[in-house]
Amino acid sequence: MSVAPSAMTRRREAQFEALMQSAEKRICEEGVGALKARDLAADIGVALGGLYNIVADMDDLMLRLAQRTMGRLDAALEAGAVSAAAEQPAEVLEAIALAYYDFARQNLQLWRALFEMRLKNPALPEWNIQAQLGLFRHMNAPMAALMPASSEAERVLVARTLFSAVHGIVAVGLEERLIAVPPQALAQQICWLVRAACKDLKEN
Amino acid sequence: MSVAPSAMTRRREAQFEALMQSAEKRICEEGVGALKARDLAADIGVALGGLYNIVADMDDLMLRLAQRTMGRLDAALEAGAVSAAAEQPAEVLEAIALAYYDFARQNLQLWRALFEMRLKNPALPEWNIQAQLGLFRHMNAPMAALMPASSEAERVLVARTLFSAVHGIVAVGLEERLIAVPPQALAQQICWLVRAACKDLKEN
DNA sequence: TATTAAAAATGAACGACGTTCAAATTTTTA
DNA sequence: TAAAAATTTGAACGTCGTTCATTTTTAATA
Structure with missing residues (x-):
């Protein structure tokens, strides 16, 4: 690694x-x-x-830094997932989402650097893409439990949607340029959305 | 204006x-x-x-451009909202979300410029903040209909959460750096999430 | 150990960038 | 028409990432 x-x-x-x-x-x-x-x-x-x-250059430097940050993020998500294991799949997803939020708060600038990278050459190296995709790993088991009748592709799509939605809430919430939402309220909003989405998945 | x-x-x-x-x-x-x-x-x-x-400088230029783009976005959201008026509030919110996605797709680079602004002075001028906050205007009526018992503050918080979530899905989805999700599938995912969230609001 | 070839480190120099400002030009006023 | 005010100009500045001929260090060989 x-x-x-x-x-x-x-x-x-x-x-x-x-x-x-x-x-x-x-x-x-x-x-x-x-x-x-x-x-x-x-x-x-x-x-x-x-x-x-x-x-090689500053782009390379940024990508290496991103790789390290993603490594830490991966560990944080893993820790979040196991802390809620053996619970309902919705609770595991909720724990992962909260772990993501917590990581972003605790590593705000490094986390921001992941998205603010403006590379001269926008094409990402394969090892970086794989690291990004690897982050979804933690959602596999709970997604499979929530959508047992769905295809792998369908589950991946929904997992991405859920992750993107949580990411959006976190990103906008941590942006201080507008109204600052209290961390506790933000965490509550994240939980609400994840729960609502999972509830809907369960019913259909 | x-x-x-x-x-x-x-x-x-x-x-x-x-x-x-x-x-x-x-x-x-x-x-x-x-x-x-x-x-x-x-x-x-x-x-x-x-x-x-x-x-004044390049930052000022970017902020003026953002203002223009937000003006167009506001019009697009308004058009989306009225196209679904007199329907269920959830359908109005869905229409707004889809209008947002459509605007981002049709004005990809200008829309991106809204978020990729890296200002030397991160403090936004008041007119820019007001324009951003004004975009939530279109959600007021449907949110009030969905959460009649909640306070104004509570509704604003949920509206922001919903908007941030949709924004996240759109932003990640339109990022070509990873897997490209087909536009139709992305629209479907957006609808699903908005519906699931609204359904949950309705039940509680 | 002495000699030499390869590898690594140096920092001056380059081009591109946003920004400034004294000078030149244009427009307005008297 | 002359003076004053406002506008426009473009050379110059400081900062940035990057390059590369030169020097220095390290390793291999006799």
Whole structure:
């Protein structure tokens, strides 16, 4: 589950890790828009041009960071799912949704960086796509329980819809540009929507 | 309902309008990331520095563009709402959601620009905030019909939740970076979620 | 160990960008 | 028509990501 480019010497791996940590620190403190090649190079004690021996370019850097963040998000969703296992499938989905919300709140800037990535080359590398799709893994079991008569494709579609809806609520809710919704109220809204959707699935 | 800064001469208004149109054309054709001050200045036949007599800076330009787009979106939502009026409130909300999805599809790049704005000064001007909040206007009547016993604040919260959820589905669905969901399937998913949410509201 | 070839690191330089501002030009006023 | 005010200009500035010829370090070989 390494996030570093393959074929690295030990020294390079250390540099890569230092770069990632310095970038994450800066994102957390100042937001993703404040990431500057010169700052990062200075942080890890490397000349400006040396950055490009560790990472192909800033897009590559962002994608590697996204990979790390998704790894942590995956673990958080997993923890949320198991905490509600052996319960009703709707409750598991609810726990996953709340875990997603909690992760976004606790890692606000890193989580935002996942979506604010504006890559020069919009085509994502395969390993990034797979990591994204892998996040849906936690919904498989509860979705299958909720929609036993449906096809795999149908379940995947509904899972994506549910995830997207929750993501939208979280994203808009954490946007401070408009009215700030109290966290507790937001969590309650997420639960309501997930429950309502699951109830409907159950009835049909 | 003017979108131009006040206290403009006739000439300035014409320049402003030309600037907006040229910017919108470029956004539609190449995406918001391709907007360059030099290109726009050339487009409207003005020296580079002259842009800053028409608009305070690029942030201001983006906010004015957003204002125009929101104006069109507002009209589209209104049209969607009236097309389903005198029906069940759930059907009105469904029509609004579908109108939102349709607008996003038909004005993909301009719609994206609404959210991809990364302003140097993240504080939004009051007129922009009001325009955003005004978009919820169309949900007032159906929400009141669906939740007659609830407070105004409660209804606003649920309306925001519903809108955010639909927005999330649309945003993720129109993101081509992952699996492309067929438009018809996406519309169906939106309808399903709105209906499920409304059904739950009705029962409680 | 000395020599040499390969690998890695350097930082000045480049082009693109948004923004500024003294100077030139146009328009308005007296 | 002359003076004053307003507008327009485009060169110049600072910042950014990125490149690459040069230097420095590391590794291999005799």
